[in-house]
Amino acid sequence: MPTEAHDELLPEPEDDDVGEEEVAAEEEEDAINFDPRVGARDDWADAMSEVRKRKQQRSREARSEKGEGDDDNGDEPSWEKHERQPLCSPRVFRQCIIMLAVLVLFGCVQLWMWLNPTPLSCDLELIRPQKFKVDVTDFFAPKVSAALQLVLNVRNNNMLRSMLLEQCTLVAYEAATSLKLGSAQQGSLVIAPFTTTRATISLQQLGGSLPQPEQRRLATEFLSQKALLLTIVATASSRLPFKGSKASTVATNSSKRVDLSTLTKEPFFQRQQASVEEEAPTSEPKVHDVPNV
Known part of the structure; x- marks a missing residue:
């Protein structure tokens, strides 16, 4: 059952007979105080x-499709x-x-x-035999006469600098006995940066300056094997291409077997061509009268 205190808390009923003048005044006041930006801001939010x-x-939904499950921990988009x-x-x-x-x-x-800068290096690429003869005019003192063509690769490993090859000295040794057979030199040459240049050097009179016993042994080995095993030592001296630069020397060696079978000429079985040919008759024989007896 409601008490008197409860009746006091209840709002008093409004008067339903509000005058039309008061309603019109309130509408006019709302129209004056209306701000369209407030409504637009609320709609945008x-x-x-x-x-x-x-x-x-x-x-x-995308995470749930990948199997990650829903994350309801307030993660941001x-x-x-x-x-x-x-x-x-x-x-x-x-x-x-x-x-x-x-x-x-x-x-x-x-x-x-x-x-x-890195000095230039000379590497032997190829040996081409040109001549190999054994002179047996004196049977007990044969003489060796040989010539080789050496192909070298002169390499410049510097990417930004050209180098000057002052000279490259080649010395040929017999591999078995380390006996010096001959030498040759390559003149000056300018090598561009990071390039390799091929040079050809001829080595003449190979073994011609050896003592007579060594020449006889070399001729015997040549006639028996038709090949020689040589060690070529190349010594390159190079520097920067301007005056006052310091020269550096690099030496490389390589062993090559020189096949001389294409140049082989057996000196004991060569025949000289006939130097005198039969003369053809130049005139008809004269006819002599035979006297009557």
Whole structure:
């Protein structure tokens, strides 16, 4: 049963007989105080809130399809997270740092090579036999006469500097006995940066200056094997192509088997061509009268 205190808390009924003048005054006051921007701002906020909810719902559905499950921990939408990400990922940043370090190291190496250029090197590529003779005019003292053509590769390993080859000295040794058989030289030559130039040198009078016993032994080996095993030592002296530069020397050696079978001429079985040919008759025989007896 309601008490008197409860009756006091109840609102008093409004008077239904409000005058028309008061209603019109209130409407006029609302029209004067109306601000359209307030309503537009509220509508824009509601629209953006609805868009956020939809994007959040789509991201949750996408994660649920991938098996990640729904995240109801108040996560922000993915587009907001993307706006806060840095310009590049840490992995890309590390790769850029590594590439920059490699470029700096390469530049330091090139600078060191510019200040300290690498000398030229001569490498033997090919040996072409040209002549090999054994003179047996004196049977007990044969004489050797040989000539070779040596093909060299002159290499410049500097990427930014040309080099001047002052000279390249070639010395031929017999591989078995280390006996010096002959030598030759290549003149000056300018090599462009990071290139290889081929040079051809002729080695004449191979073994011609040896003592007579050594020439006899070399001739015997040639006649028995039709080949020689040689060691070629190439010594290249090079420097920068301007006055006052310091020259550097590099020596390389290589062993080659020279096949002389194509030049073989057996001196004991050669025959000289006939130097005197039969003369043809130049005139008819004269007819002599036989006297009558």
